[in-house]
Amino acid sequence: MANENGKLRVAAIGDLHVQETDVAPYREMFAEIGSLADVLVLCGDLTNFGKTPEAEILADDIKSCSIPVLGVLGNHDYECGQPEEVARILHEAGMTILDEQAVEIEGVGFAGVKGFMGGYGRGELAPFGEPIAKAFVDEAMNEARKLENGLRSLRTERSVAVLHYSPTVETLAGEPGEIFQYLGSQRLADAIDRFDHVKAVVHGHAHHGTYEGRTPGGTPVFNVAQFVLKPLLGKPYAILEV
Numbered sequence: 001m002a003n004e005n006g007k008l009r010v011a012a013i014g015d016l017h018v019q020e021t022d023v024a025p026y027r028e029m030f031a032e033i034g035s036l037a038d039v040l041v042l043c044g045d046l047t048n049f050g051k052t053p054e055a056e057i058l059a060d061d062i063k064s065c066s067i068p069v070l071g072v073l074g075n076h077d078y079e080c081g082q083p084e085e086v087a088r089i090l091h092e093a094g095m096t097i098l099d100e101q102a103v104e105i106e107g108v109g110f111a112g113v114k115g116f117m118g119g120y121g122r123g124e125l126a127p128f129g130e131p132i133a134k135a136f137v138d139e140a141m142n143e144a145r146k147l148e149n150g151l152r153s154l155r156t157e158r159s160v161a162v163l164h165y166s167p168t169v170e171t172l173a174g175e176p177g178e179i180f181q182y183l184g185s186q187r188l189a190d191a192i193d194r195f196d197h198v199k200a201v202v203h204g205h206a207h208h209g210t211y212e213g214r215t216p217g218g219t220p221v222f223n224v225a226q227f228v229l230k231p232l233l234g235k236p237y238a239i240l241e242v
């Protein structure tokens, strides 16, 4: 499946935000991607509100995709309080939801989690004081731990980390600085930077952010929110060679 230079062509898109009124919103694009890439990665906010009909509409489009589809949920997929149901519907359509489980495709590993907020560097919220503040930070630490476990389970020389929230401020440039702390967590980058095999990180969530950046450890990060890609690449998805 991999192309002439032995690289895997990874198509990535985040923030699909499928709505109940949509009719086969991604069918044509998934068919196009099937002819250009070896695997399709979806970086969360797959549905607009996490409603069952929204997931079913996307599931129908996923069924028509000719290459493996994998990815993570986003915060929008949690809005109706039934992320397990959204995940189940997409899984039954053939999508691999990464979360606890990492996968290997053609020698390239994929590990991913939704991630969470909490900020970066000096602005990182610490688990201190009120129980609710600790619970909030716990969520971010948990997501980072799951990502680290997934990455550690891979035995590949090359891997891709798949997220919804951003591991770095670099791909947030363009968003108001006041909300950076709600767009991701440096704890995700800390997990990624423990491994040499991570060749690329893809995330969404920051609709007004920047396409390319790096983790503090130097791992390339790509914000593939479709609203970032469309004006930049003329299409709502990116293709990375890994």
Ligand SMILES: [Fe+2]
Pocket: 015, 017, 045, 074, 076, 204, 205, 207
């Ligand atoms: Fe989004």
Ligand SMILES: [Fe+2]
Pocket: 045, 074, 075, 076, 164, 204, 205, 206
């Ligand atoms: Fe989001």
